[in-house]
Amino acid sequence: xxxxxxxxxxxxxxxxxxxxxxxxxxxxxxxxxxxxxxxxxxxxxxxxxxxxxxxxxxxxxxxxxxxxxxxxxxxxxxxxxxxxxxxxxxxxxxxxxxxxxxxxxxxxxxxxxxxxxxxxxxxxxxxxxxxxxxxxxxxxxxxxxxxxxxxxxxxxxxxxxxxxxxxxxxxxxxxxxxxxxxxxxxxxxxxxxxxxxxxxxxxxxxxxxxxxxxxxxxxxxxxxxxxxxxxxxxxxxxxxxxxxxxxxxxxxxxxxxxxxxxxxxxxxxxxxxxxxxxxxxxxxxxxxxxxxxxxxxxxxxxxxxxxxxxxxxxxxxxxxxxxxxxxxxxxxxxxxxxxxxxxxxxxxxxxxxxxxxxxxxxxxxxxxxxxxxxxxxxxxxxxxxxxxxxxxxxxxxxxxxxxxxxxxxxxxxxxxxxxxxxxxxxxxxxxxxxxxxxxxxxxxxxxxxxxxxxxxxxxxxxxxxxxxxxxxxxxxxxxxxxxxxxxxxxxxxxxxxxxxxxxxxxxxxxxxxxxxxxxxxxxxxxxxxxxxxxxxxxxxxxxxxxxxxxxxxxxxxxxxxxxxxxxxxxxxxxxxxxxxxxxxxxxxxxxxxxxxxxxxxxxxxxxxxxxxxxxxxxxxxxxxxxxxxxxxxxx
Amino acid sequence: xxxxxxxxxxxxxxxxxxxxxxxxxxxxxxxxxxxxxxxxxxxxxxxxxxxxxxxxxxxxxxxxxxxxxxxxxxxxxxxxxxxxxxxxxxxxxxxxxxxxxxxxxxxxxxxxxxxxxxxxxxxxxxxxxxxxxxxxxxxxxxxxxxxxxxxxxxxxxxxx
Numbered sequence: 001x002x003x004x005x006x007x008x009x010x011x012x013x014x015x016x017x018x019x020x021x022x023x024x025x026x027x028x029x030x031x032x033x034x035x036x037x038x039x040x041x042x043x044x045x046x047x048x049x050x051x052x053x054x055x056x057x058x059x060x061x062x063x064x065x066x067x068x069x070x071x072x073x074x075x076x077x078x079x080x081x082x083x084x085x086x087x088x089x090x091x092x093x094x095x096x097x098x099x100x101x102x103x104x105x106x107x108x109x110x111x112x113x114x115x116x117x118x119x120x121x122x123x124x125x126x127x128x129x130x131x132x133x134x135x136x137x138x139x140x141x142x143x144x145x146x147x148x149x150x151x152x153x154x155x156x157x158x159x160x161x162x163x164x165x166x167x168x169x170x171x172x173x174x175x176x177x178x179x180x181x182x183x184x185x186x187x188x189x190x191x192x193x194x195x196x197x198x199x200x201x202x203x204x205x206x207x208x209x210x211x212x213x214x215x216x217x218x219x220x221x222x223x224x225x226x227x228x229x230x231x232x233x234x235x236x237x238x239x240x241x242x243x244x245x246x247x248x249x250x251x252x253x254x255x256x257x258x259x260x261x262x263x264x265x266x267x268x269x270x271x272x273x274x275x276x277x278x279x280x281x282x283x284x285x286x287x288x289x290x291x292x293x294x295x296x297x298x299x300x301x302x303x304x305x306x307x308x309x310x311x312x313x314x315x316x317x318x319x320x321x322x323x324x325x326x327x328x329x330x331x332x333x334x335x336x337x338x339x340x341x342x343x344x345x346x347x348x349x350x351x352x353x354x355x356x357x358x359x360x361x362x363x364x365x366x367x368x369x370x371x372x373x374x375x376x377x378x379x380x381x382x383x384x385x386x387x388x389x390x391x392x393x394x395x396x397x398x399x400x401x402x403x404x405x406x407x408x409x410x411x412x413x414x415x416x417x418x419x420x421x422x423x424x425x426x427x428x429x430x431x432x433x434x435x436x437x438x439x440x441x442x443x444x445x446x447x448x449x450x451x452x453x454x455x456x457x458x459x460x461x462x463x464x465x466x467x468x469x470x471x472x473x474x475x476x477x478x479x480x481x482x483x484x485x486x487x488x489x490x491x492x493x494x495x496x497x498x499x500x501x502x503x504x505x506x507x508x509x510x511x512x513x514x515x516x517x518x519x520x521x522x523x524x525x526x527x528x529x530x531x532x533x534x535x536x537x538x539x540x541x542x543x544x545x546x547x548x549x550x551x552x553x554x555x556x557x558x559x560x561x562x563x564x565x566x567x568x569x570x571x572x573x574x575x576x577x578x579x580x581x582x583x584x585x586x587x588x589x590x591x592x593x594x595x596x597x598x599x600x601x602x603x604x605x606x607x608x609x610x611x612x613x614x615x616x617x618x619x620x621x622x623x624x625x626x627x628x629x630x631x632x633x634x635x
Numbered sequence: 636x637x638x639x640x641x642x643x644x645x646x647x648x649x650x651x652x653x654x655x656x657x658x659x660x661x662x663x664x665x666x667x668x669x670x671x672x673x674x675x676x677x678x679x680x681x682x683x684x685x686x687x688x689x690x691x692x693x694x695x696x697x698x699x700x701x702x703x704x705x706x707x708x709x710x711x712x713x714x715x716x717x718x719x720x721x722x723x724x725x726x727x728x729x730x731x732x733x734x735x736x737x738x739x740x741x742x743x744x745x746x747x748x749x750x751x752x753x754x755x756x757x758x759x760x761x762x763x764x765x766x767x768x769x770x771x772x773x774x775x776x777x778x779x780x781x782x783x784x785x786x787x788x789x790x791x792x793x794x795x
Contacts, residue, residue, distance in 0.1 A: 412684040
């Protein structure tokens with residue numbers, strides 16, 4: 001920051017203060033963490049904080065290896081990981097905001113977890129000491145802070161810390177808390193893709209649509225941001241959390257291991273050799289690894305299918321945005337691979353921006369933001385308008401999902417949808433809130449369930465329950481259900497305290513694409529079943545109430561069609577159900593007309609009009625009616 | 636009924652209001668919960684929600700036209716012509732048959748897309764010439780059917 005080289009005037013305490021403290025930008029990464037700062041020349045730089053490197057491995061070792069009670073962070077800790085796997089916490093970021101009950105927690109690691117009712121993950125390390133992910137992250141932040149202070153010769157009190165765009169409120173809160181524990185005032189939590197865009201100087205002067213293509217060691221993220229007049233609007237986010245440079249290493253290791261034994265030791269050595277070969281092949285055409293000659297085309301052939309997997313998420317995000325992008329920014333060490341750069345260029349039809357070291361770009365952007373926030377004129381501050389990463393909806397008849405807030409809606413946002421009762425005299429309604437892109441409830445993530453009771457007993461379809469979703473700027477969802485006649489209401493706040501992780505979001509997004517056809521079939525079956533049941537009910541009711549309008553042979557024909565339709569509903573062929581609906585429609589058309597005429601006659605004679613409801617329309621007309629009803633705008 | 640054009644400070648009309656993006660950003664910078672003191676955040680969140688909704692509505696040609704007609708008093712109960720309803724059922728049947736037989740859907744989708752564009756152009760014509768707004772509302776109600784149809788086709792195409 002510019003204050004760094006200001007000469008303090010004697011007696012001017014604020015100037016002195018400014019001279020001896022600094023605000024930094026921190027990229028608290030899954031694999032590596034970095035710290036950056038803007039110096040007097042206005043340019044951001046990353047500081048060398050670990051054995052001459054700007055990358056501090058996000059590894060924390062507790063105890064023995066470094067002496068009793070000690071804490072070791074970075075490369076030194078990473079070297080201890082093999083000998084002390086349980087006392088050395090690697091990739092702690094994956095545990096932030098996670099519950100100990102989460103099955104994913106156990107799957108992730110070799111660690112010992114402390115039992116407890118708190119619900120937060122707690123590791124048991126170094127002979128019984130208990131630490132949680134916030135504390136582990138705080139050790140990384142503390143190491144960055146103290147090492148930055150040593151490099152700069154001044155105190156570091158304030159920081160902008162970056163988080164993935166997908167981080168939910170609990171994960172953000174945990175990150176903030178870690179900063180506080182490390183003795184830092186967290187000026188702002190900044191989304192990683194936004195930070196990358198800031199590093200490229202995409203500030204007030206720039207405008208346009210930018211894609212941030214972030215391929216790290218183990219994750220891939222794509223974000224599309226629109227930047228205009230200092231406002232960053234996130235237009236779409238997506239990615240694949242199980243795809244990264246580590247997969248490239250494994251693919252190349254397979255080639256190196258061809259014709260050799262696959263012992264765990266050899267496999268590990270092959271992966272290390274592959275990693276090194278991959279890095280050498282970004283510059284050279286040929287290299288030697290594991291006693292074999294490896295060429296760049298060989299590497300590229302091996303990783304081609306992996307690289308192409310990123311295209312799926314990119315195309316989906318571009319489709320959501322529906323506009324061309326003006327620039328592509330590369331983030332993450334794996335974007336150094338020439339084949340990745342070529343693929344990105346091909347995908348977007350333009351050369352990506354890659355002037356800034358892709359490992360450092362996020363930390364540099366955070367440093368820029370820290371500088372802006374501590375500068376004299378805060379109007380330079382950029383505003384970020386974020387989106388809901390996944391659709392939010394409700395369970396409806398037959399286990400289907402009715403989406404109220406669609407993926408990539410700018411938040412804060414709200415939506416209201418009216419629902420009605422399915423059975424006569426129904427007095428309660430179960431509200432089941434789900435998140436995800438799939439058509440069926442069982443394939444989405446369940447967020448909350450509650451019951452609205454006290455609905456006045458009315459015929460089916462008469463009660464009107466308005467369900468409102470409100471998502472605030474932190475991405476927290478509140479749901480309210482209100483019966484319109486009586487005003488009875490019930491609400492719940494869905495706190496994503498153990499919210500979705502990137503992996504879950506990705507898995508769900510990918511699954512929604514893979515299962516689109518399956519979903520359509522399942523949806524058609526359920527739609528047709530619900531439709532059939534409704535029609536059977538309506539026809540039976542009319543036969544009961546207006547049976548006198550039927551000739552015996554007509555009644556028999558209708559009853560047969562009803563029985564056949566019921567049979568079809570019991571099966572799972574939606575075409576069959578549909579054709580039986582049509583048959584029943586046909587054989588009951590005349591009857592329906594007679595019932596309708598009677599209804600009109602009665603209405604004209606002054607009978608209550610609600611005796612003539614849409615239940616008396618012919619099924620076909622009903623269908624057209626409900627098709628239109630269903631498409632009514634939720635707003 | 637909240638006037639979303641007024642909320643964004645842009646003139647009412649069928650076409651996208653000029654300067655709407657700039658207005659949205661200008662208001663976002665003022666209203667966003669991130670930009671106000673902590674005490675005002677709850678209120679700011681409500682305002683920002685309404686602003687986001689208004690912007691989303693006015694950026695979409697169909698939603699914008701619907702909102703415009705609603706403000707003019709034409710909304711809700713729209714009587715669809717029986718011919719149109721019959722047409723929707725026929726189109727749907729044709730789509731189901733094409734799906735079942737695995738035929739490509741592009742031609743069907745193109746014809747519906749054309750109908751949609753023509754219908755929207757008709758609405759524009761009526762609205763900009765101060766014509767029969769009730770007729771415009773009926774035409775506009777058809778857009779939902781077209782959108783639903785095209786969603787279904789695109790859902791199928793996305794799998795390929």
